[in-house]
Amino acid sequence: MIWNETKECMSRDEMRVLQSARLVKTVERVYHNVPFYRKKMQELGLEPGDIKGIEDLQKLPFTTKNDLRDTYPFGLFAAPQSEIVRVHASSGTTGKATVVGYTRKDLDIWSECVARALTMAGVSRNDIIQVAYGYGLFTGGLGAHGGAEKLGAMVVPMSTGNTKKLTTMMKDFGVTAIACTPSYLCHIAETLEEEDAIKDIKLKCAICGAEPWTENMRKQVEQKLHIHAHDIYGLSEVMGPGVACDCEYHKGLHVYEDHFLPEIIDPETLQPVAPGETGELVFTTITKEGIPLLRYRTRDLTSIDYSPCECGRTLARISRFKGRSDDMLIIRGVNVFPSQIEAALLEMGETTPHYMMIVDRVGNLDTLEVQVEVEERFFSDEIKELEKLTKKIATVIQHAIGLAVKVKLVEPKTIERSMGKAVHVIDKRKLV
């Protein structure tokens, strides 16, 4: 099934015309409403009239996560506050959140995109769907929720945290679809297995996003639960979940190009790379009102394929992600930068102690351990004091990144010093 055949199957020529018209309007909007963009464009000697279509896209300036941080909280909003009906926020690189705002129209489009994604995954108004992403500032919960309601499915807003209740309701309600992070889906599968309840559920599909997972993980969980699982992609800066999703052929994620104009660039030269070549994914939002972004650098590495898909859609497909062009980690769906940990540890004193983040996956849940060297200034002859220190470090970090961490004190000079760029992360999760 295809939710919006007109848009999802339009010819490439028609798509380019539509994108061009929308890009022109977006450029006008940000030039007139957002001082940040007006200044950037003026510095490049650009006026809105210089952008006549998507062929002029590369003339436009890039936007980075830092730009959102520097204009915190509402500096990039292109609509008056009276028109903003909701905000979401995600963690920033230095502990400060990046805030995004949505007008009512933005929310409608978001729901439309999620409805398309759910339809791709085979969900319809006849389904009962559990939304098991966190509800709140994170875009996952409310984003998936809006789309599922738009679709007309019966939505069970589970949020996260109570797996027992989730599996009970899954059985009792006859839930047929679930939206959650891949690692949470694996955890749910294990719980169902322990309860010997897989035979009692009616689940047929899962829509998973917010963190990377492997094709292998997908196949395993599909076999275990007898379902088909789909990959949904999104980021709050661009909108939230529902920027792209894979269809039943699983040959890349279809990008909703009539709303989000994708480019793949070389992260070093910033020049576009040819279709099929790996580079950094960049999005220009072309219908957003609240916070339209020009050429937003996602830092996600992927490639793009413009050929038509067997499913009938003409929407370009991006491949499974091949990594990041920065040091961001996604742990239990939360974006974490080593610099956040560093900034948090700075609160412990005038200099940052040597530290190492160890990311692992135990069972199917991500774990984060932070090892900190016990320097003279932290040291005590009392266990009580060392335990206090451990707790304090854990609290400071948790406050900064919003994730529970395990802090382990280690002897001085035991964390490896690198000659070049300091290595602060050991990621033991096998995702490739």
Place this chain on the structure above:
Amino acid sequence: MYIKQLSVFIENREGRLEEVLDVLKQSGVNIVSLSLADTSEYGLLRLLVNNPEAGKKALRENGFSAMLTDVLGVKLCHRVGYLQELLEVICKNGINIEYMYALSTGTDDASIVIKTSDLEKAAAILKETAVELVTQEEIA
């Protein structure tokens, strides 16, 4: 009045304690008494040595976190209930014992090493009683 205790942070993994002892041996530092507090991930080795400064220096040079702390050494007589009576005096004054371990100082008597929440107050209280404190010289 106080004696200097050498405290060392060691990770709870094989070979680390031996390494500390090796560093002390190489620098000719003699251990008079010790106590090892362990947690699942790390341990705290508390030592009384003949030359605390030299011990600290040697350990730090070898990459260990080491520090000196003032503790009290109290001589005890071999009598049932003596230690309890001693602690009763300390506790009555609202002082908490952070840790304690034994110290052998001579042929006939025994001593304990204690660290309390308020070391100064504890020392003052003990001074008013008949107990004898161990001095740094006695363990040097």
